[in-house]
Amino acid sequence: MALSGLERAQVWLSKAVTGVLLILLRFLSRGSPAETGKKLPPVRDPLLLVPATQLAKKIRRKEVSSVEVVQAYINRIQEVNPFLNAVVKDRFASALQEAAQVDKLIEEETGGEEVLEDRLPLLGVPLSVKESFSLQGMPLTTGVVSRRGVVASVDAPPVALLKRAGAIPLGVTNTSELCMWFEAHNHLYGLTRNPYDLGRIPGGSSGGEASILAAAGAVIGVGSDIGGSIRMPCFFNGIFGHKTTPGVVSSDSQYPPTSGRQGEYLSSGPMCRYAQDLLPLLRVMAGANASMLSLDTKVDLKKLRFFSIPHDGGCVWTNPVSRELLDVQRRVVQRLEADLGVKVQQVALPRLRYSFQIWDTYMSLPDKDGKPPLPFSELMGEPGRPAWPFWELLKWMLGRSNHTMAAISLGLLEATRWSKTSAFVVQQKEELQRELDQLLGPDGVLLYPSHPRVAPPHHHPLLRPFDFAYTGILNILGLPVTQCPLGLGPEGLPLGLQVVAGRLQDHLTLAVAVHLEKAFGGWRDPGAE
Ligand SMILES: *[C@@H]1O[C@H](CO)[C@@H](O)[C@H](O)[C@H]1NC(C)=O
Numbered sequence: 235m236a237l238s239g240l241e242r243a244q245v246w247l248s249k250a251v252t253g254v255l256l257i258l259l260r261f262l263s264r265g266s267p268a269e270t271g272k273k274l275p276p277v278r279d280p281l282l283l284v285p286a287t288q289l290a291k292k293i294r295r296k297e298v299s300s301v302e303v304v305q306a307y308i309n310r311i312q313e314v315n316p317f318l319n320a321v322v323k324d325r326f327a328s329a330l331q332e333a334a335q336v337d338k339l340i341e342e343e344t345g346g347e348e349v350l351e352d353r354l355p356l357l358g359v360p361l362s363v364k365e366s367f368s369l370q371g372m373p374l375t376t377g378v379v380s381r382r383g384v385v386a387s388v389d390a391p392p393v394a395l396l397k398r399a400g401a402i403p404l405g406v407t408n409t410s411e412l413c414m415w416f417e418a419h420n421h422l423y424g425l426t427r428n429p430y431d432l433g434r435i436p437g438g439s440s441g442g443e444a445s446i447l448a449a450a451g452a453v454i455g456v457g458s459d460i461g462g463s464i465r466m467p468c469f470f471n472g473i474f475g476h477k478t479t480p481g482v483v484s485s486d487s488q489y490p491p492t493s494g495r496q497g498e499y500l501s502s503g504p505m506c507r508y509a510q511d512l513l514p515l516l517r518v519m520a521g522a523n524a525s526m527l528s529l530d531t532k533v534d535l536k537k538l539r540f541f542s543i544p545h546d547g548g549c550v551w552t553n554p555v556s557r558e559l560l561d562v563q564r565r566v567v568q569r570l571e572a573d574l575g576v577k578v579q580q581v582a583l584p585r586l587r588y589s590f591q592i593w594d595t596y597m598s599l600p601d602k603d604g605k606p607p608l609p610f611s612e613l614m615g616e617p618g619r620p621a622w623p624f625w626e627l628l629k630w631m632l633g634r635s636n637h638t639m640a641a642i643s644l645g646l647l648e649a650t651r652w653s654k655t656s657a658f659v660v661q662q663k664e665e666l667q668r669e670l671d672q673l674l675g676p677d678g679v680l681l682y683p684s685h686p687r688v689a690p691p692h693h694h695p696l697l698r699p700f701d702f703a704y705t706g707i708l709n710i711l712g713l714p715v716t717q718c719p720l721g722l723g724p725e726g727l728p729l730g731l732q733v734v735a736g737r738l739q740d741h742l743t744l745a746v747a748v749h750l751e752k753a754f755g756g757w758r759d760p761g762a763e
């Protein structure tokens with residue numbers, strides 16, 4: 235179908251408006267110090283280079299104490315956080331006390347190492363948590379200024395499960411305002427930076443989480459993803475992240491709550507530096523629901539069917555995939571074919587062109603009782619007092635808004651929504667779902683770009699607001715995806731791609747991630763010379 239004139243006008247208008255806004259933003263932020271060129275100190279403590287599951291084993295065997303491990307991570311956070319602004323509230327003193335208790339428990343345990351491994355697989359291992367997850371006693375604001383002082387009174391289910399498995403939270407990390415943007419920036423905690431280039435974004439919404447993990451200030455973390463909020467930050471920061479099949483890991487006790495049909499598209503999952511930690515973390519985070527997945531099934535990669543789609547087929551809203559990302563995906567295809575003796579079939583699904591429209595449409599659908607989603611302006615405002623985006627825009631221009639430009643733009647977009655749900659878009663989604671479900675089946679794996687380009691400079695997402703459609707479409711299609719790092723590009727920025735499987739086949743993408751880590755080297759120290 236040809237693009238309607240109206241839609242074309244919408245695209246150009248939005249690009250023109252964001253262009254003007256970016257120039258304004260540069261003008262307004264001209265006083266902030268330039269961070270480009272400064273480099274993170276390299277990782278010196280070898281404890282920081284041990285996967286979480288191996289750390290847990292060393293702690294159980296008393297080769298290292300939990301206090302030593304927790305202290306090593308506290309030291310690293312204190313070393314790198316002034317550069318990154320990723321951890322926005324710590325609980326170092328409590329964490330050290332908990333670590334001391336762990337060491338005492340291990341000293342007193344008489345049942346042997348296996349008993350501890352079984353009951354407490356992450357005993358003594360430090361954890362970082364995205365601030366939008368309830369973590370008892372810690373702030374729960376998602377960067378909304380009017381929520382300053384809101385403190386979580388419970389633990390969100392996956393956080394509670396990780397703590398019950400023995401993990402020790404060290405703090406909470408920054409997000410985009412209301413978790414609805416791919417730059418971790420808000421007017422409560424400020425801007426988070428990318429450890430590979432401080433002048434670039436860490437992505438969002440789980441940007442603080444990815445930034446501190448990539449900087450080796452954390453080894454495992456927790457993220458949530460409704461349009462790419464785990465995968466984009468993991469891609470921009472060169473670490474692993476898994477968007478679980480929806481409905482497996484609970485999304486309760488997160489802020490903001492979902493409404494309309496959004497709960498069907500939101501997934502929580504692990505973020506980490508080492509691929510081998512993904513599956514054990516997911517097993518813990520899923521609790522009893524882990525039985526919905528085949529996490530104990532040994533995957534024979536040689537028996538899988540592999541597919542590769544190099545780009546979305548030319549969507550007018552998104553930018554073309556850069557040459558370096560097309561190249562790296564080609565190299566992944568070659569490596570899989572050489573290593574496994576499989577044939578990776580290149581396929582085209584032209585309906586991917588409608589990714590953005592599909593995401594946008596389904597995110598605003600009413601729930602099964604006909605109740606529409608909560609308006610974004612209501613979430614931006616104070617209880618009973620929705621924000622007025624036009625007014626916030628004026629205030630923003632005077633440097634006086636409590637909201638980021640990204641949130642104001644989303645509010646404006648909502649206020650000026652021109653079209654009703656289009657039957658055409660719904661039909662494209664249904665067809666695309668059928669095509670992909672058929673293609674993947676129970677043993678298919680798809681390679682797809684994570685984003686059209688590597689981490690852009692701060693604020694630039696405002697110029698390319700729709701590029702998240704590469705990740706967002708897979709939320710609406712309800713498929714599990716593992717984000718895999720693939721080394722650094724010519725500018726020293728992380729490359730990567732999404733590995734997708736059929737619904738509930740999470741074990742396949744996790745197994746491919748372990749293979750790609752071996753083939754491409756996985757995470758790299760951003761401070762290395
Ligand atoms: C920003 O938020 C604070 C706290 O909610 C409020 O007191 C202040 O008036 C707000 N500022 C503006 C410009 O809206």
Ligand SMILES: *[C@@H]1O[C@H](CO)[C@@H](O)[C@H](O)[C@H]1NC(C)=O
Pocket residue numbers: 391480481482483484485519520521522523
């Ligand atoms: C298991 O899944 C159900 C349905 O998706 C959900 O309501 C429940 O909270 C999940 N349990 C856990 C432990 O995540």
Ligand SMILES: CC(=O)N[C@H]1CO[C@H](CO)[C@@H](O)[C@@H]1O
Pocket residue numbers: 319322323422423424425
């Ligand atoms: C750069 C920046 O604004 N950092 C802030 C992050 O949040 C903490 C906790 O509110 C503040 O103390 C920092 O100033």
